[in-house]
Structure formats: structure tokens, C-alpha cells
Amino acid sequence: MTIAYGLAVPRTSESSGGIDTTDLRPGLGDPVHDSQRFFRKLLSAMAQPGRPVELPGAPEGPVPLDPATAAAALTLLDLDAPLWIDWIADTPQLRAYLKFHCGCPIVERSQTAAFGLITDPEHMPRLALFAQGSDQYPDRAASLLLQVPSLEGGPAVTLSGPGIRDSAVFAPDGLPDWFWNDWRLNAGQFPLGVDVFFTCGDRVVGLPRSILAEG
């Protein structure tokens, strides 16, 4: 028997010690409909790579999450979605927020996560350190919520591929030097490889593994 993402933590025997709700921020105001609305927006972002999509009404999450990052997290994460978070985001408040509202397990090894939450892109792990999927189950690759300081003004790349007529220019700021080189490798192993949601403020840009980025 295989377990997706190699996560094999029986929740029942875990002594989680509970969740501290003292400073807990509220989640989505209308959990069902808000998450449906945001999910649709996230789908649009993936369907039209490189084009910023607004998430109106995105909730104020705990520091350091931008509203778009919080909205994506609350929409996409649940009990079956093991999450890896980077060191800046890994605070007791954020853990409590995600555990309470999403119930997602938080894992230590990026390779075992279904989602990666990155708020300090400059020091993020290389893309190959996240789950890449397998030939049998390419869907088991990780999706990254990558919060950047700005969706514009960084080094520009030209995107092409499904969902883009001709080409699109994308210039997120704050990425590490190696990012677009890693992306070439990532896109080169299609149908395997990670997908990325770039978030900033209340906007999100989708970048699926099927997209080529020329620098």
C-alpha cells in the first residue's frame, strides 16, 4: 500500500497538545461559498498563466501572509494536503491558523508535502526538493504558494505554452537567481514537476509546469 506524499502519520496517536486560539484570526466569512469563489479564481489563474487574477474579499491572515496567500491556503489546504512552510512563516500563530481552519498536517520535509508555503522566496528550497510526482501519478507533484514582494518590476521572463496566446511577459520580484533556471528543468520534465501560485497583496498569478519561461 502506498500513501500519497509518503505521509504516514496516524493522527489518532499524535499528541498534538491542542491549538492555541488566543490570537486566532477568523478564516473565511462564508467558508463554503468563499472557498468556491476563490477556487474558481485560482483555476482561472492556472488556465491563463502569467495573468494576474484579483481575489476580492481575500481575508487578512496572520503575519506574514498577504490576503491572496491566506485565501489560497484556506481554499486549497485540508486534512489530506500535507503542507511544508518556510522558516519565516513558521510561527505558532500561523500553525494554529492553518491547523484550525484547514486541518492540514504540517510536515518537516519538503519532499513529503502536497503544498509548499513560501514567504521568503530568496531562501526557498530548490524546486527539485519538492514532490515531483511519478509517471503513474503526476498529480502527486507539489503546488507552491509563493508569496513575492511584487508581481512586477523583477527580472522579466517570456512565458509560452497552453493558456497563453503567443507569449506573455512576467516579472515577479524577489526570486532567487537560480529560479528561472530551475523552472527550465521543471518544465522540461513535464508531465512531472511542480506548479506555482505567485501571490502578492490580493492578486495571484498561476504558473503550471506546462509553461516555458525564457529569460
Added chain:
Amino acid sequence: MGASLSEAGGQAGPAPAARQRWMSVLAKARLGELEEAWQGLDDKPAYDWLRLPEIGMVMVRARTGGTGGQFNLGQMTVTRCALRLASGEAGLGYVQGRAKRHAELAAVFDALLQDAARRPVLEQDVIAPLAAAHAARRDDRSRKANATKVNFFTLVRGENDQ
């Protein structure tokens, strides 16, 4: 005090075992009984939702042969919610079935019971009667079952010694 859902212990907080017990009693109570207890409260508290009542499922686990390795038997519907009283205590409701009002009342009483000043009265006026009603239902079923217990008569065969 008592602002955390997991708050159990500390100086004013209840022991986990006590909270575990009253939450179990509240979950197994009938909705009508809980409504009655709520109506009977003199000062009904105001509260804000931490989590609106939400219907979901819990996978019921069992063990092979009753004692062996675990397996998944099937799921059950469960309703949960979390709320915070104006006085700060956070209450949690997890109850079987699609039962938003039941979960809400269970959470309110869970929060109220964390207030050391109110606890003794609530234990006596709410929790004890709910537990007794549950025990009575259980006893009724058990006595009816016991009436169907077989008393074997063993026939003695062979010669009788005088």
C-alpha cells in the same frame, strides 16, 4: 483566562479529564434536553463564532478481531463548531450527525463550564441530569436485553441413586 480551546489545566482551568467527561456527556445528550437546559439558564451568554457550525465526517476505525490491527469501518456524519464567549472562554462542539444546533449548544456549555465560578452549578444542574438521562436510556435497553438471556437447564441422564 480560558481563551484557548485547548486550555485545560492551569490555575483556574478545569482538568482535561473533567472537560473530556462533560464534552462527552454534551455530545451524547438529546437535542431537546440541551435546549431545555439552555432555556433554564438565567443569564444566557453572548458569543462570537470562531468556526460556524460545519457538517463533515469522521472515519470510524475498528480493530481486526476487536484487538488486532486497525482498519477503517466506514464514516459517520459529525457537526462541529467553535465559539468564544464575551468573557473570553472558548468552547468547542463535536457531535454525531448533522446537528448544527446540538453542536452550538454543546460548545456554549463547554465554554461556560470552563468558568470556575459557574462550573459547580452547571455540573449539578446540567451535566449530571444529562448523564443520568443517558444512563437511564442505556439501562432500559440493557434490562430488555437481559430479559432475553437464556437460562439453560441441564438434563441429568442415567440412573438415580436412591
Added chain:
Amino acid sequence: MYVAVKGGEQAILNSHKLIAEERRGDTAVPELSLAQIKEQMQLAVDRVMTEGSLYDRDLAALAIKQAQGDLMEAIFLLRAYRTTLARFGESLPIETAGMALRRRISAAYKDLPGGQVLGPSYDYTHRLLDFALAAEEGVGAPEAESAESGIEAAIPRVTDILNHEGLIEEEIALDDAAPVGDLTREPLRFPAERDLRLQNLARGDEGFLLALGYSTQRGYGRNHPFAGEIRLGEVAVEFVPEELGFAIEIGEITVTECQMINQFAGSAERPPQFTRGYGLSFGHCERKTMAMALVDRALRARELDESIEYPAQDEEFVLYHSDNVEASGFVQHLKLPHYVDFQSELQLIRSLRKRHAQDRREAAE
């Protein structure tokens, strides 16, 4: 191959209206309430919950009403509804030794601690139609006898009593932290271990398992079973909310448990001893749990080093065909338009017939 065929829309809408009318039946007869189904069709509700794999008496009653009493359709409805709900987590393993017993019998031991409690069962009825139930005025409010006191708490299982002599294999949780297979999360793969097999059998079709269990008794499987113990009653479900970090009871469910005891001649590693098969269901599904226990034991052939010769021992055969939602879907999909498929088959048959006739002519010449 299927082709989109337009034009059936109005017909389908009208079919929905027709089924609504048929479901209601003669309006001179009072409409059935869900409470009536829940209270007076309890065993149907139990079966739908067990095979629908969702414990919710109200929803099962609704499904039965909606399906006009077609239990397999009701099971399908419940399974479909289930997919709309989020999962909060897994319970702690239910403790069947601590069951509030309503029935408990053993066919292996007469004088067992705790005694034989017959409970509510049709086993001891005459199977004669009871026309009193057909009376206009109904049956009123029948009252059961009540003993002075209840059954003592926590009556040990028969299998646990036998364990003391070492005559029966023990069921021990070797690694309680090991992940538990879950068919609702991962597709079935082979070889399937006992956790997956039991989950599959628990939601498997009662008729299919009954026939397979029966086949093992009739010689299609080396099985010499005794009903070690059957018990029915209520168990508490304990759950650890992540918010709390400790377990609370969230409710009580009714379950039926069957422990079958089977002869085992022993293998190179194991001395002769009794082996076990296990059946467990939601509600009161006694026949189902007995059949499940027989099939569970038969499927342990690989683990017990027995030769696999019969259908009930073949895990692929059993586990792939036990689910009535899957089975009924695949059988009934034959009702979908296969017009293009059939046209091509028709052409093929025509050309083959032509060639056949030609061959015969040539042979005759």
C-alpha cells in the same frame, strides 16, 4: 464508445416527473415519513448505512424513500452524498469489548461468562406471516419484557477467553502507529493487506458476500467455521479534535460484530490452532457480518500459507467485485447508448457472414 445524443432533454424531465408521481404512489394513502422509515425499517436503514459506508440514520432513511425502497440505489445515493462532506479525521478504534450489549450469542460455548443473550432476532421466530401486522388498527405499542437489572458492563469476548489456552491465534496490534489503508483515499492495489480487505468487505454487497461465504461452507474453500461470538450493541466513538489534543466521545453508534473460529491444521511455522475471521458492520447486519467473517478468513489463505484454489480465497476476484455501487454502475452502463459501437459490430458480423458463406460455397465447389 458513446456519442452525445441530443433531443432527450424533455423526455428526461418528464421521466423525473413520472418517477416522482410513481414514488408517491396512490395519494389516498398517507405519505411515508422519514421518521417512519427510520423507526420501522431499521434493518433496511442499517444495511444502507453499512454498504453506503456512512453512519447517519436520517440520511439513510431519506435515501430509502428517494429510491422507493431500492436499497442498492439508496446505497449509491448515500455514497454520492458522502463525497460532498469534508473529513475531520479518524476516530480512535472503537472498543467492541466495552459494547453496551443488546444481543450476544456463541455457537461454540454454551455456558460462557456473561451468558447467551438472544436480544432482538428473527432467529427464534416461526417464519410464518403474521397477519396481526396487517390489521387496520396497527399493532399499538408492543412492550418488551424488562429484567430487574441490566447486563453487566464489559463482557469479555469469547475469542479473548479462548486465548488464555493458546488454542486460538491472538489478534494483536503489532504496530499501532502504522498507517491504516483507506479505500476512500487510495485506489485498491494488490496484494491487499487485511486492513484494506476488511474495509472493502465492510462496505461490500451483502448478497455477494453471503454467496461467497456459502461457497466456502460447501467445499469451495477449506473452512470449518464456528460462530465463536456474535454481538450487537452500542459503542462510543472517540475522536481527538486537533483543537483539543485529547479524546472526547462524539456520539454512540450501533454495531454488529461476528467472530468466526476456524480449524487450522498448522503450517511449517505455526502449530495447529484455531484461526479467526472477523466481521463488523454498522447497525444490525448479522447475516452480513457472518458472511464477511467467512470471507475474511478465506482471504487469509496467502498469509496462512494455504493453497488458493477457490473464488472466495482469490482477493482480486473478491475485492474487485464486492462493491455493489461499482458493480451496478458497470452492469447498468450497458443501458447507455452504444449506437456507434453496435453499428460497427453489425458491419463486422455482416462481413464475416459474407466471408463465411463464400468459404462454404468455395468448399462445396
